[in-house]
Amino acid sequence: MGVKFFEDEKLFKLDTPLSTYAISIVYEEKLIAHTYYGKRIGWSGLNYLLGGDNNQTMKLASFREKGSVLDRLPMEYPTSGLGDFRESGVEIYAPYADTENSATDGNSGNRSVNPSANSGNYGFMPSYISHKIYRGKPKLLGLPATFAGEGDCETLEIECEDTLLNINLTLVYNVFNNLDVITRHVKIKNNSQKSVYLKKVMSACADLPNNNFEMLRLSGSWARERSISRVPIGCGHTGASSLRGESSHQSHPFFALVSRGASQDTGEVYGFHLVYSGNFSAMAELTQFDRVRAVIGINPYNFSWELAPSGEFTSPEAVLTYSSEGLGKMTRTLHDLYRNHLVRGKYKNAKRPVLINNWEGTYFNFNTEKLLDIARESAKLGIEMLVLDDGWFGKRGDDNSSLGDWFVNTEKLPQGLNYLVSEINKLGMKFGIWMEPEMVSPNSDLYRAHPDWAFQIPGRAPTLSRNQMVLDLSRRDVIEYVYGCISSVLKSANIEYLKWDMNRPLTDVFSGITKNQGEIYHRYMLGVYELQERLITDFPNLLLENCSGGGGRFDPGMLHYGPQFWCSDDTDAIERLKIQEGTALIYPLSTIGAHVSDCPNHIVGRVTPFETRGIVALAGTFGYELDVTKLSESDKAEIPKQIEAYHKYNELVRGGDYYRVASYSENKMYDCYMCVAKDKSEALVTFVNVLARPGGGKVRIKLKGLDENSMYQDVNSTQAYSGAALMYGGLDADCGWGDFKAQLIHIKAV
Secondary structure (H helix, E strand, O other): OEEEEEOOOOEEEEEOOOEEEEEEEEOOOOEEEEEEEEEOOOOOOOHHHHHHHOOOOOOHHHOOOHHHHHHHOOEOOOOOOOOOOOOOOEEEEEEOOOOOOOOEOOOOOOEOOOOOOOOEEOOOOOEEEEEEEEEOOOOOOOOOOOOOOOOOEEEEEEEEEEOOOOEEEEEEEEEEOOOOEEEEEEEEEEOOOOOEEEEEEEEEEEEEEOOOEEEEEEEOOOOOOOEEEEEEOOEEEEEEEEOOOOOOOOOOOEEEEEEOOOOOOOEOEEEEEEEOOOOEEEEEEEOOOOEEEEEEEEOOOOOOEEEOOOOEEEOOEEEEEEEOEHHHHHHHHHHHHHHHHOOOOOOOOOOOOOEEEOHHHHOOOOOHHHHHHHHHHHHHHOOOEEEEOOOOEOOOOOOOOOOOOOOEOOOOOOOHHHHHHHHHHHOOOEEEEEEOOOEEOOOOHHHHHOHHHEOOOOOOOOOOEOOEEEEOOOOHHHHHHHHHHHHHHHHOOOOOEEEEOOOOOOOOOOOOOOOOHHHHHHHHHHHHHHHHHHHHHHOOOOEEEEOEOOEOOOOHHHHOOOOEEEOOOOOOHHHHHHHHHHHHOOOOHHHEEOOEEOOOOOOOOOOOOHHHHHHHHOOOOOEEEOOHHHOOHHHHHHHHHHHHHHHHHHHHHHHOEEEEEEOHHHHOOEEEEEEEOOOOOEEEEEEEEOOOEOOEOEEEEOOOOOOOOOEEEEOOOOOEEEHHHHHHHOEEEEOOOOOOEEEEEEEEEO
């Protein structure tokens, strides 16, 4: 396994346990071609897969139809402007260096004409120079990325150069030894004497033979995040993207190319995921030669990065995974990758405290005594943490003021945060707090003092959203102010949890101190990443939960800093079945913030049994989003049972293998998923009967992931079954009477 270079074939072979990725050096110009990606192949003679494009000695520049060759060659990292008319990976605008001297075209030997002073070109064709292979995985400076030790991963760096422009391109591949994962990013260095401008930098590209692919995407809106959809890939472009300055509720920086009819257990799946939280583009293009080119990276919308002499730009990391065993294999691969190689810190592999958040219980209407009433009742029931949400700062009585004024609202909390936290700690509970550090209200002391710190276009009325504006985190002074506020609040009391929110997209993106406005979107994200890296470094015991109006920035980039994310503002148990299904397709359950909320539900008005709400929330971090003092006695009595179940099953839910058994979003009737211990010694099955059917009391479900030669017993009965019987014959789930009924089935090997 790992990385090998075969000198005679001029072929790089990257092997994971079940997949192979091959790259070739072709033609005298030493171009880098994509040769193969798919099921593992032990043999190295794969250049024949390039067809007529595997010649290593012929000079491409001498071809009568060079353009035709470039337009069909499966490029490993395609450029633009010289004959490849398909989706490009990189576009570089290079101004001519000197109008008094003509330049030599290194590919053709022709002399160029003297250009005008302000002219330039987009032609870029890097050729192979050298490579290196080493164990381990380097960090990406200023960017989130997966991590691995020397025994977990091997790295390949292919260095290329465009000798005419004097620009270096390094293709970086990280091959995981025990997972079917390859991560990719690129580095571009300007070795010339004049600035060049990066107009487009994708993180990864793959040129694949068409296998009648469909594209699987995750899309939606606020309170409807990450809905799974499939669309056929026809001629032209199919994709997903965001222009909102965040990965967004509406789209997600992920797609999978799936063979037609691929299921949870069968079919080919190529997954592409971007470890980035800003504007992204994910695209698949079916070309004239019946190949599919897939690219993923920063969205080129309003992107123009000045690369000064000796400057270097590093793209975000892209995660690639291949499965020949359907979507389920991809899911479990990504779960293991993110649990073990992306999430960090104290809570990486730890059970999270059961919390109660006051937002849906009180909204802005609370004071010290009300919060203590909630805490006292919660402590009696076994809840372990109180989280104080929006409204505790400035003059915040609603969402029209005070963002940016991160000092205590003394009308609500006259004795301050430290008193409140101390009283809650005396109850044996932890304390957490909500902040929205990236935003500012026009009605705030901060904005009145520094209006230039907010994004706004000179001469235009700003576009408000939730009556707030976005702070310019591309500025050093703004970053320092924001971090000072956060750290000051956290140091003021024994605060052990922070919910970091972001409630609006970016608009009016203009920075008054930057000459190149095309850099602002990316510099903004670099500012967010810097803030969170400093935060978890200075407060290593802090539990950081990211949020963006719910799940608007639930992506691998943010997950590198906080181990969990508020999944969606929609807490209705039935709506959450669809949202959590799409989320769990690529993210482990340990990262999904899921709570039991009040009924009628505040988003959709639905009434579901308290027991069902608890069972659905177990597929996540688990907590409560309500005023516990107002619950009926019967609902209140359920809480200790639910918390007991959480403590009983959490290790299995947090670290087990996830299998999707049935999908309510597909069958419109019931939902079923299960968590199986790594050693297959036990499993927890969750079954939710959404809509009752006349005459139907039971549904037969076929379990997955068990050892077919082992015997399993339902812990609530004496009946034992073989693993093979449960997987191939099935088990009856008792739906009970009525809609929205749920049950847990816990089986153990005996």
